[in-house]
Amino acid sequence: MSKNNEPFILASSSPRRSELLKEAGYEFEVLPSGIDENAYPADGLSVFEYASILAKAKAFAVALKHPGRLVLGADSIVRQDDSIIGKPADAKDADSIIRRLFASPHELVSAVAFICIDTGTELIDTDVTTVYPKKISEDNIVDYVKSGDWKGKAGAYGIQDPQSDKFIERIEGSFTNVMGLPMEKTSRYLDRLLRLRTQ
Numbered sequence: 001m002s003k004n005n006e007p008f009i010l011a012s013s014s015p016r017r018s019e020l021l022k023e024a025g026y027e028f029e030v031l032p033s034g035i036d037e038n039a040y041p042a043d044g045l046s047v048f049e050y051a052s053i054l055a056k057a058k059a060f061a062v063a064l065k066h067p068g069r070l071v072l073g074a075d076s077i078v079r080q081d082d083s084i085i086g087k088p089a090d091a092k093d094a095d096s097i098i099r100r101l102f103a104s105p106h107e108l109v110s111a112v113a114f115i116c117i118d119t120g121t122e123l124i125d126t127d128v129t130t131v132y133p134k135k136i137s138e139d140n141i142v143d144y145v146k147s148g149d150w151k152g153k154a155g156a157y158g159i160q161d162p163q164s165d166k167f168i169e170r171i172e173g174s175f176t177n178v179m180g181l182p183m184e185k186t187s188r189y190l191d192r193l194l195r196l197r198t199q
């Protein structure tokens with residue numbers, strides 16, 4: 001790989017993804033991809049394939065404009081009973097997603113894609129976390145929908161939000177994966193790819 005000390009690019013508008021990488025001490029530039037996720041049909045794909053396609057599309061959209069830079073794209077999707085649940089369109093949608101989602105366990109799948117055009121780097125991986133809900137009261141649903149914390153979040157909730165302990169019993173797997181970046185895998189890949197660039 002050519003010697004390159006430029007910071008990698010996070011191709012995401014997600015504040016949570018930036019926070020997670022900052023907390024882990026990484027130096028990076030944020031350039032959201034701006035792709036239209038609705039342009040990528042999910043039918044016939046597993047949730048892992050669909051998340052991987054979206055993560056790769058986001059990373060490539062930015063990498064093609066910055067061929068010498070390492071670019072990280074990511075996508076998080078909720079799966080319950082084999083159906084894919086995305087981000088709520090409005091408060092009513094958030095209300096119905098939460099009622100459905102917290103009636104039984106669901107899975108949160110995130111995909112990460114590391115792309116560098118000049119070096120031909122293309123590394124894609126996924127992670128899955130199972131979320132076990134608590135019995136959620138009517139008041140808690142109404143309060144959470146009113147809080148607006150569901151905006152911009154797949155599955156209409158944020159495990160990092162203070163209210164989430166009212167409706168999440170426990171999780172099996174990575175906590176940060178639910179937030180949008182499985183940091184255990186992401187930091188392992190980043191450390192390896194960033195080290196390769198400086199050799």
Ligand SMILES: Cc1cn([C@H]2C[C@H](O)[C@@H](COP(=O)(O)OP(=O)(O)OP(=O)(O)O)O2)c(=O)[nH]c1=O
Pocket residue numbers: 011012013014015016017032033034058074075076077087108152153154155157158159160178179180
């Ligand atoms: C389930 C869950 C999702 N989320 C957020 C993470 C992501 O921001 C969002 C998943 O939607 P994504 O489409 O993966 O990401 P995004 O639209 O926010 O940003 P971009 O496409 O530019 O990368 O949901 C949480 O913050 N906490 C959670 O517990």
